[in-house]
Amino acid sequence: MSRRDGPAATVFIVDDDSDLRDALSGLFRSVDLATTAYASAAEFLSTPRSDGPGCLVLDVRMPGLSGLDFQAQLAGLGIHLPVILMTGHGDIPMSVRAMKAGAVDFLTKPFRDQDMLDAVTAALARDAERRSRDTGLQAMRTAYETLTAREREVFLHVTAGLMNKQIAGLLDLSEITIKIHRGHVMRKMEARSLAELVRMAQALGIAPD
Template sequence: MFTVFLVDDDARVVKALSRLVRVKGYNAEAYTSPRDFLNHHDASVPGCAVLDVSMPGLDGLELQHALSAAGVDRPIIFLTGKGDIPTTVRAMRAGAVDFLTKPVSVSNLIGAIQRAEELDDRARQAQAELTSIEARIATLTPREREVLTHVVVGKLNKQIASDLGTVEKTIKFHRSAITRKLGVRSVTDLLRIAQKAGIAT
């Protein structure tokens, strides 16, 4: 289930928001301390974070930065009682899904959570695909990996053979092994996988 992580130093706010998101079918985890949230946060759980901008010790933007610095790609929705435009701009530039002013309307909050859910789902699908690709590439031998880097720049078998000081038949053998291990049937698919793995053309 998609989890909404609520972080606001006002206990009444997180209690009210928790009740609201649960009624709408989401799981809710409430925190009145940003540090407590960071200490208990599990990045593997699908969800988004709803953060108050103004909190003592660690404000919402600093919390957003801390998550990013830790490599956590968590969709974030900011809540503010001020509607501070410069803060809004910084938050959105840093990748915030939305910036809502308190008291937030139910429709605006749920709409933002739905957008965050779509973003989170796409990001997790992309990460799962990349993990799968990296695992397949890891099965290649050093020589096959070397051949792959030549294939993705469009070189013909005979050109690759010349570059690597071998014969064309050997390159064909390596290419066959590469396509089998990577589970592709065309050069187009091979190029797509190579690009996603960072083996740039």
């Protein structure tokens, strides 16, 4: 509860150079950021870790998986932490590739402490933003899971703007049945108005076309 970036944000450092790991750890601790350091991507992956807010600071050149390769794999592993890359022997194509892949920043060693701190601040802000976007969405997805197949059909057509009788015609059902399903959808999704349901459909990516 020390900074504006929220509770328990952790900077995960992955670098094979123990001196740099220590230096970075000290730097981040000096601004009250929790820090955990690893000597390799493999060590990071094999160590149990809470999925709290944070960001990754990766060295590009490491034995085993390079920082760039590791970055490319993260999404597939379900890890969405923002990434900051650093390198002592980089080139422009490398940095461009990293930025295209979504890196927050790409720093060349030696870098100024303040540049690293700025990058981490930006990364934590991005993570916080993603998390707040995700939080509401997760509850919606969970609620959506509880819908039956029929209810999902009705959900789709209702949020597309069709009237009950039109949906009834499409699905070859009676209007009263649509009303029942529609009521179930509203209750299960915890929507208090059609407008809210439409917004949920948007957030869930349930487009009419």
